[in-house]
Amino acid sequence: MRAARRAGAPIWLVLTWLFALVIAMPARAQVASLEVSSALFVEPSATSQLTVINPTATLAASPASWLTLRGNYEADIVSGASESLKGGRLSNVDVVTSATKFADTRQAVTGGFTVTRAATHLGASYTYGTEHDYRSNAFAVNAGADFLQKNTQIELSYGRGFDQVCTTAYRAADAPSSRLALDNSHGCFTSDVRRAARDISLDNLQVAWTQTWTPVFATQMVVSAALQHGFLGNPYRSVVIAPAGDQALENHPDNRGRGALGGRGKYYARGLRTTFSANVRLYRDTWAIWGQTYELDGERYLLPWLRVLLRGRYYTQTGALFWSDDYTGGEPATGPRGQYWSGDRELSPLSSYLVGMRGLATCEGHPGARVASLFTSLDVSLGFDLLKTDLHDFTLGGRKPDDTLALLWSLAVSGGF
Amino acid sequence: MRISKLFRLGHPLRGFLSLPIACAALTSAGCATVRPEQRAVLADPSMQFDAQTADQTALEHALDNREGSTGGGSVRGGGCGCN
Numbered sequence: 462m463r464a465a466r467r468a469g470a471p472i473w474l475v476l477t478w479l480f481a482l483v484i485a486m487p488a489r490a491q492v493a494s495l496e497v498s499s500a501l502f503v504e505p506s507a508t509s510q511l512t513v514i515n516p517t518a519t520l521a522a523s524p525a526s527w528l529t530l531r532g533n534y535e536a537d538i539v540s541g542a543s544e545s546l547k548g549g550r551l552s553n554v555d556v557v558t559s560a561t562k563f564a565d566t567r568q569a570v571t572g573g574f575t576v577t578r579a580a581t582h583l584g585a586s587y588t589y590g591t592e593h594d595y596r597s598n599a600f601a602v603n604a605g606a607d608f609l610q611k612n613t614q615i616e617l618s619y620g621r622g623f624d625q626v627c628t629t630a631y632r633a634a635d636a637p638s639s640r641l642a643l644d645n646s647h648g649c650f651t652s653d654v655r656r657a658a659r660d661i662s663l664d665n666l667q668v669a670w671t672q673t674w675t676p677v678f679a680t681q682m683v684v685s686a687a688l689q690h691g692f693l694g695n696p697y698r699s700v701v702i703a704p705a706g707d708q709a710l711e712n713h714p715d716n717r718g719r720g721a722l723g724g725r726g727k728y729y730a731r732g733l734r735t736t737f738s739a740n741v742r743l744y745r746d747t748w749a750i751w752g753q754t755y756e757l758d759g760e761r762y763l764l765p766w767l768r769v770l771l772r773g774r775y776y777t778q779t780g781a782l783f784w785s786d787d788y789t790g791g792e793p794a795t796g797p798r799g800q801y802w803s804g805d806r807e808l809s810p811l812s813s814y815l816v817g818m819r820g821l822a823t824c825e826g827h828p829g830a831r832v833a834s835l836f837t838s839l840d841v842s843l844g845f846d847l848l849k850t851d852l853h854d855f856t857l858g859g860r861k862p863d864d865t866l867a868l869l870w871s872l873a874v875s876g877g878f
Numbered sequence: 879m880r881i882s883k884l885f886r887l888g889h890p891l892r893g894f895l896s897l898p899i900a901c902a903a904l905t906s907a908g909c910a911t912v913r914p915e916q917r918a919v920l921a922d923p924s925m926q927f928d929a930q931t932a933d934q935t936a937l938e939h940a941l942d943n944r945e946g947s948t949g950g951g952s953v954r955g956g957g958c959g960c961n
Contacts, residue, residue, distance in 0.1 A: 468930060487918040496932065498932035498936075500936035500939075502936075502940050513940075515936055515939065517928075517932070517935075547922065593927065610912075610913065610914065611914075612911060651958075664947070670928060673911070673912045673914075673920055675911065676912055676916040676918075676919055676920060677919050677920075679920060679925060679927070681927045685949035687948070687949055688951075691950070706901075719947075719948065719949060720949070720951030721948070722949065723949075725927065727924075727925050727927070729919045729925060732904075736922070736924040742947075744947035744948075745947065746946075746947070750947060752945070752946060752947035754947075757897075758886070762924075768923075768924060770924075776941075776947075778945065778946050778947060781946070802952060806942075807944065807945060807946040808946055811945075813944070813945065817931045817933075817937070818939055819931075821931075842932060842933060844932070844933030844936070844937075848940070848941075848944070850944065862928055867940065867944070869936060869937060869940055871933040871936045871937075872932075872934055873931075873932030874934070875932075878922055
């Protein structure tokens with residue numbers, strides 16, 4: 462918590478400074494915006510319910526027509542229970558009752574700017590994130606240009622993260638099968654000799670091409686590549702790796718290369734007065750996960766100030782090359798997969814189905830007037846999504862987990878000054 | 879190697895080369911097809927490729943923690959009424 466309080470101070474300074482800047486400006490046109498939002502994520506379960514509350518606040522200000530400054534604060538307040546031991550149907554270990562309660566708060570602050578010229582823009586940002594067992598420092602830069610009367614837009618972005626995760630203090634020379642998982646975060650990032658901080662480096666590169674084809678049709682293609690290096694497992698998770706019930710800290714490869722290609726289109730159907738979007742994303746990584754995402758949504762103005770969006774999404778992926786539901790059995794259905802072992806359901810073969818909606822109300826002030834005597838415009842949005850995951854292979858001691866249905870609510874209020 | 883050979887059916891580089899060429903052709907075909915005064919619909923928020931709405935950000939945050947893939951998401955761009 463001490464670390465969390467330290468992280469909270471700079472963002473309030475930034476937000477206060479930006480707010481003072483906005484108030485000091487003459488109210489000619491919108492020069493700033495403030496968005497406050499919160500999301501609630503719930504995974505109901507008899508043994509491992511998870512609740513995440515995600516409040517965020519973003520303040521943006523434009524002290525000059527070519528410059529936008531931005532400050533953001535967000536937190537993840539997580540509570541629930543999770544199984545810290547993973548075993549499959551042959552492991553003969555009571556995994557379900559190993560679920561332990563936990564609570565943690567992740568906080569992140571971001572500061573950044575964007576410089577905009579007639580047909581180009583350049584931006585940069587820095588983010589610091591902290592929680593009891595994880596620290597994150599990341600910077601990102603992006604640059605974009607418009608061509609052909611703004612019908613073509615190219616955007617490049619690059620991000621670099623320097624993260625640290627807390628683990629037990631094993632030595633690199635120790636056999637992975639002898640490493641132990643954390644049972645709590647006490648002593649993390651202190652001089653405690655039972656704890657160690659492991660580095661994780663993250664590189665992300667993205668190129669996007671946006672093209673308008675007709676007055677009602679536009680497309681976008683995005684190619685992204687990412688490299689991760691360091692401790693890429695869960696420091697709390699143990700995996701049963703021998704028929705006798707021996708457990709060891711989850712052991713993932715130290716490197717992961719990831720690539721994705723996304724294509725999407727937006728079309729406004731004048732007859733239906735509705736904007737339709739289609740989105741396809743293909744993903745592949747060096748852990749041999751092959752993922753596909755298909756998404757459709759439609760958005761329509763029910764009233765001049767109210768628009769409603771309905772969406773549906775289907776996702777499917779294969780498992781990682783080293784994934785096995787049970788590392789104690791024999792090939793091919795269960796058994797070891799080389800030198801690595803994992804209890805991460807994200808690395809198992811799975812599919813997910815999502816339906817959701819969002820309503821967004823906009824109130825624009827008349828020229829020379831303000832909404833509630835303060836805002837040039839005010840937006841309120843309310844969203845709800847239902848996500849069902851079908852784990853093809855993952856079990857907890859041979860039993861299918863019951864926390865595969867997730868509900869997500871979001872509420873955001875955004876005002877322009 | 880003659881360039882025409884690269885485009886023969888079954889050549890491993892055929893698909894790889896076809897994509898950027900098709901993109902370039904489509905882009906040039908679409909040169910300035912939409913004039914600034916025709917951008918009323920494109921400028922509407924529902925036509926923007928911006929994933930930074932609060933509900934979309936929250937959803938992507940949740941999905942990132944539940945699926946093994948990431949990347950390739952929307953970025954700013956699309957309709958722009960300015961000029």
